[in-house]
Amino acid sequence: MAVRTHSRNLELACRISPDTPQYIKGDPTRLRQVITNLLGNAIKFTEKGEIVLMVLPTGKEISSQSPQYLQFSVRDTGIGIPAEKLSTIFEKFTQADSSITRKYAGTGLGLAISRQLVELMGGKIWVESKPQEGSTFFFTIPLEETTPEEKPETAVAEPEISLQGWKILVVDDNTTNRLILRETLTQWGCKVTEAAGGAEGLAELIRAKSEGTPFQIAILDSRMPEMDGFTLAQEIRNNPDLSFLSIVMLTSENRSSDLARAKDMNFEAYLIKPVKRQALKESLQAIAGKKRVPLQQQTPSAGKPLPEIHPLNILLVEDTEDNRFLILAYLKNTPYRVDTAENGAVALEKFLANIYDLILMDMQMPVMDGYTATREIRRHEQNEGRKSTPIIALTAYALKEELQKSLSAGCDAHLTKPIKKQLLLEAIQKYAAASIVPGKSS
Known part of the structure; x- marks a missing residue:
């Protein structure tokens, strides 16, 4: 989601209330699907501004026997929804109006599936919106606190380094980001001062030093107007007078050139937004404990290595632009050539006109769904004596009956959305690349 958001020059933030329990019991797969669907819609319908995911526990209902709930919300600064459409927005393929359908390609089944998944978890979902101001989608799930699974004790456990009393300056032009960082740092005992821009931040640093109360750490946003984070750091x-200051850089773009600059400028940490609390805490504790965290450890992991990758022709069938964008991003640095189709009917036309090594098939689509398209493909292969093309089903459902439904239609495998990059690449390797002789792929 961060890749998609930042490519549109939007801010993506996650605000978790300090009183949210660290461990809860629930269904992580369904929860992840709902959050992904809501964030995906927010990104699609927001052209400027920010998208904020917030999590907080809510009080008990009227009946004292009712459980507490955990409330999630996704707020955007997008186009909003007319009041008369709010009651039907969670129905299949509902769209606010026809002009939005043309411009944004619809919401598909995302909201309908989200409602179903939330209700399966025992919660409810609703939306508040104003046209041209933005929307906030809320949903709740029952809150059942738990404890983490027991882990083997390590030989020697290092004591946690305290951040109590550390003076930290937060420089970010986004109000929501500053609020989130202030809440988080204050919870850890830090003394926090905010600045809304590079020039203001530099003035605060100089003022504090002249008064004999210097800051120990500066957390800088890399992308700010007028004076960006790298310019301020320079x-x-x-x-x-400020050479002693430790710098933590927050960036929306994981670019190797920026990482190289961060190393050259001797930053203590370089973190990708939205920043994970634990990664931030560990970086600050490393500074407080006078340890240095290698910058490459703060960027996303490359994952375990894959076997040798051979060129493949792949057909991606997906009606949702966000999902197409994500999968294409996953496959960007591979030797795969990917064609796309927005529904089963278009996919069938492309299949009949080309030869593919593998098909990635969304199962819930308008016009012609993935089940029908897969059955038609299998029928043509049988009639024409063509070799069976591996088809991997992509679906928002993680239920066993959905897996069986996909397999019965003729699919070879089933991946549940949101699709993980490593699982996707491994599935492609397993079902297509293993049967391809190097140099023989069409």
Whole structure:
């Protein structure tokens, strides 16, 4: 989601209330699907501004016997929804109006599936919105606190380094990001000062030093108007009075050139937004404990290595632009050539006109769904004596009956959305690349 959001120059933030329990019992797969669907819609219908995911526990209902709930909300600054459409927005393929359908390609089954999944978890979902101002989608799930699974004790457990009393300056032009960082850092005992821009931040650093109460750490947003985080960091490094300051850079883009600059400028940490609380805490504790965290450890893991990858022709069938974008991003640095189709009917036309090594098939689509398209493909293969093309079903459902339904239609495998990159690449390797002789792929 961060990749998609940042490619549209939007801010993506996650605010978790300090009183939210660290461990709860629930269905992580369904919860992940709902959050992914809501964030995907928010990204699609927001052209500027921000998208904020918030989590907080809610009080007990009127009956004292009712459980507490955990409330999630996804707020955007997008186009909003007319009041007369709010009551039907969770129905299949509902769209606010025809012009939105043309421009944004519909919401598909995302909201309908989200409602079903939330209700299966024992919660409810609703939306508040104003046209041209934005929307906030809320949903709740029952809150049942639990404890983490027992883990083997390590030989020696290092004591946690306290951040109590550390003076930290947060420089970010986004109000929501500053609020989230202030709440988090204050919870850890830090003394926090905010600045809304690079020039203001530099002035705060100089003022605090002249008053004899210097900051120990500066957390900088890399992307700000007028003076960005790297320019501010250079000003800090060029000022002898501020040379002692530890710098943590937050960035929306995981670019190797920026990472190289961060290393050259001797930053203590370089974190990708939205920043995980644990990653931030560990970076600050490393600074407080006078340890240095290698910058590459703070960027997303590359995952375990895959076997040798051979060129493949792949047909991606998916009606949702966000999902197509994500899967294409996953396959960007592979030797795969990917064609796309927005529904089963278009997919069938492309299948008849080309030869593919593998098909990635969304199962819930308008016009012609994936089940029908798969059955038609299998029928044509049988009639024409063509070799069976591996088809991997992509579905928002994680239920056993959905797996069986996909297999019965003729699919070879079943992946549940949101699709994980490593699982997708492994599935492609298993069902297509293993049967391809190097140099023989069409």
